[in-house]
Amino acid sequence: MSKISWRGAAVLLLFVVLTAVMTWPQTSGLSTRVYDSDDPLLSIWRISWLAHILPTSPGDVLNGNIFYPEPRTLAYTDSVLLEGLAAAPLIWLGVSRITTYNVVLLLSIAISGWAMWRYALYMTGHHSGAILAGITFAFVPFRFDHFHHLELQATIFLPLTLLYFERALDSGSRRDSWLMAACFVAQVYSCIYYSIFLATVLMPIAAVRMWLLPAEKQLMLLRSIAPAAIVALAVVTPYGYAYGLNRATLGERLDRDVLLYSATWPNYFATTPENVVHGEWSSGFGQSERFLFPGALSLALMAAAFWRFDRRRATLVAMGGMAFIISLGLNSPFYEPLRAVLFPYRGLRAPARAAILLYLAIAALGAYGWARLMRGRGRSIQTVAAVLMATALLLEYRTHMTKWLTLSEEPAEVYSWLATQPRSVVAEVPFSRPDRLDSIPDGLYMFNSTWHWQPIVNGYSGFYPKTFMELAENTKSFPDDHSIAYLKQRGVDLLVIHGGLLGPRVFGEMTAALLARDDLEAMAQFKESRGTDMVFRVRR
Secondary structure (H helix, E strand, C coil), rough: CCCCHHHHHHHHHHHHHHHHCCCCCHHHHHEEEECHHHHHHHHHHHHHHHHHHHHCCCHHHCCCCCCCCCCCCHHHCCHHHHHHHHHHHHHHCCCCCHHHHHHHHHHHHHHHHHHHHHHHHHCCCCHHHHHHHHHHHHHHHHHHHHCCHHHHCCHHHHHHHHHHHHHHHCCCCHHHHHHHHHHHHEEEEEEEEHHHHHHHHHHHHHHHHHHHHHHHHCCCCCCHHHHHHHHHHHHHHHHHHHHHHHHHHHHHCHHHHHCCCCHHHHHHCCCCEEECHHHHHHHHHCCCCCCCCHHHHHHHHHHEEEHHHCHHHHHHHHHHHHHHHHCHHHCCHHHHHHHHHHHHHHHHCHHHHHHHHHHHHHHHHHHHHHHHHHHCCHHHHHHHHHHHHHHHHHHHCCCCCCCCCCCCCCCCHHHHHCCCCCCCCCCEECCCCCCCCCCCCHHHHHHHHHCCCCCCCCCCCCCCCHHHHHHHHHHCCCCHHHHHHHHHHHHHEEEEHHHHHHHHHHHHHHHHHHHHCCCEEEEEEECCEEEEEEEEEEEC
16 A cells, blocks of 8 residues: 555544544444434435345335335435445345444544545645544534434535545546546435535536636546536436426425524524533524534634635635525525525425535635644644644534434344235334324334335335325324224235333223224234234235
8 A cells, every 4th residue: 555545544544533432422332322313213224225125126226115105215305325335235244224324324424524634635735734624524513413314424525526626627637527526426326415505516616617727728627527527417317307206296395494494694603502612602593403603613723724815715715605605595585596496405405404515615724724824833843733723623523422212133023023924014003193293103113114124104204295194194093993994095904003102001992992893803912021012904
């Protein structure tokens, strides 16, 4: 290995260690513990589905087993296809789904820091400044607000796309143009949100930067970029087409939802309450999805970057400014016209997530600022100063990780039993209530379906299809005649009644009513620590 390769490997190892420290105690419970939210359950299901379906029926990759009988249910949210491809070999080798999810999640953060280091190093030529940029990008408070979102940690290809964009401008080489296109495609297949924001910001920047080049170099660059861009478009078009088909049935995001997740100025002073340094005073300025403070030290380093100005720094300022405006969503006069022109925005619920590109710009400008502050200083002084600044940044970003959900490494007996049954459409009870979609058991049903892969009418995702809302509405009085008739009409074969979720009294009353029906047959009963699970077959 060359000296450069060894340095890259060492930096990657550094960010792996820092990620383990900053997210502690996550690494002490890789096989049993996830952030306490339904979203990790969704992510485990997504990567598990890909590992399950790819060897046997890759053409059905988007047709997940939830929300039966709806098609393309994996594309009701970000499909995380790239994360799924990375995770599949581990699952095939027998690594538990929970461990695999946690490894992919943590490595996404660590490699994002490394990728940011590579970009900032190319931009500034300053190694320690680039390390600080990687720390800012990898551990900004925004990360901890979204620790339960696998796809929102997938920021590896944001700085890499920009790295090869700058290199293509400098060299005009086909290699850099193709690498830029490949990194953008990888970003599309790892996080759709960020790829939409990146394309929105990068296209006008690229147009201006190319316009400023000499005519001869413009032509050379167009010749190298155009074929790569055409191929990239061809690769992502089928993916976008699947989401377009879903948009026709699921509809667009409602303005009230978009407004809820549109940033405001005060949100950029907010961190989560668990942030050690700023949480107590700043959390009141934000809410979930809108804790957007980039950190005081990173802002100070950015300010030091403006001792001089050039095209690269102007690019970062433009990118950060546009990202900030997009993050304001419907709190800005520009977002509605943006949605009118660019239809992918009509499916986005949280414009505030565009802040990730602002953090990238702040981090890279911070590397410039650090290079300026260290100019003319001895190597030993620079090393000590870099260690102290890195420590200070990590302390400022330190967030207590306390909200955990413990999952079993082994399936409950009822799910092992379901795995032995012929293909059957399953409905799990209790059902969700149409007025309480913020608190539903379907995330657990979906996670547990990875033990048996039977189609289920339940589900949890970024969108809920009309049939799911009908299910919630028509089963409000379950187990009456109307709800049973509806389930028959939906093609349900098996009912799984969870005593641990219903409570002893409701479970007893419900199962007694079900046992009294002629059109249901008790199939199995399983004693679990939290209560009894009972399975009924629907007769037709």
